[in-house]
Amino acid sequence: MAISGAALVLFLLLHMIGNLKIFFGAEAFDHYAHWLREIGAPLLPHSGFLWIQRVGLLVALAMHVWSAAVLTIRARKARPVKYAHRKPVQGSYAARTMRWGGVIVFLFVVYHILDLTTRTFNPVADTSQANAAVVQGFAPDRWYVTAFYVLAVLTLGFHLNHGIWSGLQTLGVSNARRERVLKGTAFAVAFVTCAGFLVVPFAVLTGLVK
Amino acid sequence: MSLKLRIWRQADAADKGSMVTYQLQNVSPDMSFLEMLDVLNERLTLDGEDPVAFDHDCREGICGMCSLVINGVPHGPEKATTTCQLHMRHFTDGQTIDIEPWRAAAFPVVKDLVVDRRAFDKIIQAGGYISAPTGSAPDAHATPVPKADADLAFEAATCIGCGACVAACPNGSGMLFTAAKITHLGLLPQGQPERNTRVIDMINAHDEAGFGGCTNTGECTSVCPKGIPLETIARLNKDYRQALRAAS
Numbered sequence: 523m524a525i526s527g528a529a530l531v532l533f534l535l536l537h538m539i540g541n542l543k544i545f546f547g548a549e550a551f552d553h554y555a556h557w558l559r560e561i562g563a564p565l566l567p568h569s570g571f572l573w574i575q576r577v578g579l580l581v582a583l584a585m586h587v588w589s590a591a592v593l594t595i596r597a598r599k600a601r602p603v604k605y606a607h608r609k610p611v612q613g614s615y616a617a618r619t620m621r622w623g624g625v626i627v628f629l630f631v632v633y634h635i636l637d638l639t640t641r642t643f644n645p646v647a648d649t650s651q652a653n654a655a656v657v658q659g660f661a662p663d664r665w666y667v668t669a670f671y672v673l674a675v676l677t678l679g680f681h682l683n684h685g686i687w688s689g690l691q692t693l694g695v696s697n698a699r700r701e702r703v704l705k706g707t708a709f710a711v712a713f714v715t716c717a718g719f720l721v722v723p724f725a726v727l728t729g730l731v732k
Numbered sequence: 733m734s735l736k737l738r739i740w741r742q743a744d745a746a747d748k749g750s751m752v753t754y755q756l757q758n759v760s761p762d763m764s765f766l767e768m769l770d771v772l773n774e775r776l777t778l779d780g781e782d783p784v785a786f787d788h789d790c791r792e793g794i795c796g797m798c799s800l801v802i803n804g805v806p807h808g809p810e811k812a813t814t815t816c817q818l819h820m821r822h823f824t825d826g827q828t829i830d831i832e833p834w835r836a837a838a839f840p841v842v843k844d845l846v847v848d849r850r851a852f853d854k855i856i857q858a859g860g861y862i863s864a865p866t867g868s869a870p871d872a873h874a875t876p877v878p879k880a881d882a883d884l885a886f887e888a889a890t891c892i893g894c895g896a897c898v899a900a901c902p903n904g905s906g907m908l909f910t911a912a913k914i915t916h917l918g919l920l921p922q923g924q925p926e927r928n929t930r931v932i933d934m935i936n937a938h939d940e941a942g943f944g945g946c947t948n949t950g951e952c953t954s955v956c957p958k959g960i961p962l963e964t965i966a967r968l969n970k971d972y973r974q975a976l977r978a979a980s
Contacts, residue, residue, distance in 0.1 A: 593903065593945045600837050600904025600944035606738075606751050607830035609804030612954035613902065620947065688948040691962070694970025698963040 523593070524689035526585035531686060531711070533579055534678075538718035544731055548653035555652035587628075594621060616684035623681045630674030637667070653731075660726040668723045675719045682712035733759040733820060736828040737772065739784055742841050749841065751830070761821035765808060766791060766798060768820055769831075785844040793817040793957065796892030799899070800845055801832040806896035806955045814894065814957040834899035838906065838942040849895050851941035852909060858937035859930035860913040862922045881919045888915035890958040897952035897960075903944035908952035910938050911964035918971055928975035935972060 543554040561571035610618060636642040638655055646655040660668050686708035690696050696704050725731040734757045742749030756772050763771070766788050773783035789797035798815040802808035808818045823829060833841050838851040864870075877885075891912035898906045914931055917923030923930070939945075946965060953962045 593947060597903035597905075597944040600942060601835050602837050603835050605801060605804060605832055605835055606740075607801075607804040607832065610902075610951065613949035613951045617947070617949040618902070684948075691948045691966050692946075692969055694966055694968075694973050696963065696966040698961060701963060701966075 523586065523589040524692040526582040526589065527685055527689050529578070529582040530586060531682065533575070533582075534682075534715055535711075538715055541722050542718060544653065544656060544722055545725070548732070551653045551656075552651065556650065583628075587624075590621065590624060614684060616680040617688075619677075619680055620684060623677045626677045627674055627681060630670065630677075633670065634674075643667075656722065657726050657732060660723040662727060668727065671723055672720060675716055678719075679712045679716035682715060683709055686711055733761060733823070733825045735759055735768075735823065735826070737831060738828060739831045739845070740833055740841075741784070741844055742833075743782075744843055745840055751832075759820055761819065763820045764791065764816055765800070765802070765818040765820065766816050785842075785846045787846050788816060791816040794892060796894040799834050799847065799894060799896070801830075801834065801899055803830050806834070806899040807894075807957050811954075812957055812959045814892075817957075834895050836895075836898045836904045836943070838904070839895060839898065847895075849893070851943070852893050852895065852906070854941055855906065855910055855934050855937045856913065859926065859933040860917070861926075862917060863926065864922060875921050877920060885916050885919040888912045888919070888960060888964055891916070891956075891960050892958060894957060896955045896957060898943065900951040900955040901944065901946075902949055902951060903947055905946045905952075906938055906941070906943040907946035907965050907968070908956065908960055908962075910934050911968035912960045914968045914971055915964040918967065927971065928978050931968060931971040931975045932979070935968075 540554060540558075544551045558572060559569045563570075566574075616623075633643070637644050637659060641647050641649060641655065644655050645658045645661075648654075658664075660671075687696070687705050690704050690708070722731070734755070737754045737756055738751045739754060740749060741752045754772060756768070756775075759768050759771065766786070769784060769786055776783045787797045787799055789795040791798070793814040793816060798807075800807070800815045802815065802818070807813060807815050808822070810818050810822055831845065833839075833845045834847045834849075836847075839847040839849055842848050889912075891909060893909060895906075895909070897908035898904060901907075914934065917930065918927055948962070948965070950962050953960060
């Protein structure tokens, strides 16, 4: 859970930073999208690096889902008879929504790939046009896309807030002295990731990015 | 005070069980929660009914026998307080109180509110001990222990093994209990020789007993009557990581 999660968080941060390239203009963003496909050239073929990354992410995702499934099944088995009266005392909202939050984020990722990678659901079919795909994808008349995006990113934020700290605890990095600092770090990373991802659709909606 | 009690009644392990409602009058606010149940049981006995079975022993908050999930919270609403040390003044006149046993596959119900907590003994048997010559007592201070370590070890050693952590955990995990023992012994020089095998064996025994896995929600530590901190679980994880590396 922790190790695969760490790989996914690393990708998310790089993805978020890459997205911010859109504020440097359409040409810069399209160039960045093109460059992603040329990393490692000529040693790697076109999109070679991306495919290596995709395989890596799939492995991490599979490990993450598998671990989550094992934990969920064990939890179900460990409490066959439910409480008639149950009250969560401390567990944060984030901690209690890890499982369904993860499912929501996963469903969004499937949609997100069909939208902006394969362009199945995107009005811009030409994959060399990254900026146009983002701008038209988040166009005001496609408000439901933006709404789903915002919901997924906020869910991701909650997931990261508990997940990053929980991962550090699982790896035995946390202790009494560091606990507050690590929880603060997890919140900061979750907040920055959320903000970095959300700023793009809102920039499109307000006309800041054309 | 008058109270409406909804109590889990289950004749034996095979019985399906259900919540049964009892009205109880003239409850003194100065009674402990268990004394309140004693009053109910006296009445049930006089009425020729089967009294409610519940675990208790010292009634001083140190033996770890009392349990009870009270209104959804193990050991009830007071922080760092066992059920036996919980007083009725923390409830209001006319209140409905739900009383249930610990719910965990590893803690099967024996009768009513009594559960079998021998799964914890299995975890202890797997490694929650040190090998030391018994017989004559060793010289005091023969093995120096830094004060800070002794304090932390003592804090972990206050775990009374009641099982509230398991009852509160959404995953039904016994990790806080296991971690308290790992921390207690791992911080002291006497615990070092078996440190690596202890953590692996105790985790294996924990998993085999049917407890769930820890997802760091922290419910355990908030209901722990001894306030065992979540930090102990990080310490267990660190020991586990180091033990795996030493084994490979």
